[in-house]
Amino acid sequence: MTNLIRAELQKLFTTRLWWAMALVMFAFTAFGLAFLIAQAGAAPANGQPGLPALDDPAWLPLALSFASGANIFTMILGIVLMTSEYRYQTITGTFLTTPRRGRVIAAKLGAGVIIGVFFAVISLLFTGVIAITAVLIGGGSVDLTGGRIPQLTLGVFATLVLYALFGIGLGALVRNQVAALIGGIVWAYVIESILGAFPALQTVGKWLPGGAAQALMNIDFDTGLGQSNLLPAWGGALVLVAYALLFAVVANLTTTRRDIT
């Protein structure tokens, strides 16, 4: 199984997609952080809540939580890890090398964990360097053990790993790459953000992958729409694992059994 996981990682790192994803992720995070830095300390206005100032101890955890925004990218990598096999028909060689198809899916999930960890490290480093620099320039002090930062860091790792697995499961189920990508992104950005944003809808939203990820991060930040209604962090993690396994098992029983012609 170690060999199979290594082969899956080679598949990802021998094409250009992973660093393209990393670059987009950096740009995406930088954009969010720029906004957060510019608006730091803004007073509540027009019913919008204010943001903590740079020297407020609450600002750093909020900024670091942006590192979990990379989940969309590990989800994309997960989807591609699975669907590009069908798109370029490399699935033929993969299944010839490993005819027990369930092992291929398992190896991909194993690789997904490593990919998630890898992206969590670079995302946290990138976010951390910018955020800490901003805090120091803004005259604040940095305490990486307080403000629930350790829990938050763990949350970033869990979210990115679980979204990679979620993507792999989704890709195994929906073999068409474009359909899986569009489905995954629309789900994450449109449906989830509607269901997750309003506490009234969170009774449903908390059971979806995005809500589960939010629970994992457990940033109790008042968006002015009322108190969040989320699962406990461990519950969020379980929901995400359940989605990934559900997709992988369903895929293993259906799509991956099909004839490769």
Next chain:
Amino acid sequence: MTAIEIRNLSKSFGAVRAVDDVSFTVEAGTVTGYLGPNGAGKTTTLRSLLGLVTPDTGEALVNGQRYASLSHPLGEVGAVLEATSFHPGRTARDHLRILTTAAGLPATRPDEALEQVGLADAARKRVGGFSLGMRQRLALAGALLGQPKIFILDEPANGLDPAGIQWLRGFLRHLARDTGAAVLVSSHVLAEVEQTVDNVVIIAKGRMIRQGTLAELTGNGGGAVRVRTKDDFAPALRAAGAQVEEVEPGLLRVKGMDAEEIGRLALDQRVLLTEVIHERSDLQSVFLELTGEGAAP
């Protein structure tokens, strides 16, 4: 043990019966040509053999086992399916490295295999820029990675230039003769494999039409003899019991007598023959006749 055994294999896709009760075997050290027009069911047979397609009935075994139960498939069977199964953004060497890693083979194998198929110079180039012929060679390199003793090749000559086809023929011969491998190679162009194969299996519309050795198939040509003479020889031949057809003035097509009998008769009759040739229907016409792709000339 029989290297490749296909027993009463049938497979339908929807209403289309792609393979219908096909059975044949391939022994070690021989090359078997699996011939048929496009859409005859060759690819489906080979993919069933490789566990990619699940047959409806019958069995397809390699070394007596189903492909999916082999513990080291790349070490037992090398397969070339279609030349499109590559990620265009990956280099040739990386493509092979991934298979090598997954199969747990020595890390030196990709370079050795690329060397063997003459692709060493292109090892670090992206496959997206490869010609069809180069992709075929890369696919073959993939089949060689595990140094197997069974090769299953689907239309490997597709996209190769004449020099490439020549090279492939020599290579397949080498695999069978020198390494004792069993080679099953499909083709819809008989000329590509004619000089390479020991045995042939001919399939059309999913059904097996003929199988035998190359000699058996070519020996089925009808046994006519072409005789060229300026003398009036036909009456004497007819008198001797032969059927004679005048193809053109001075050229007779004789059935029912062999060349020696004709020569002896000519000697008796003091007839001068300028040419006596056994008309051998070559495999191509057998193939075309059998598959209904055209009448024999």
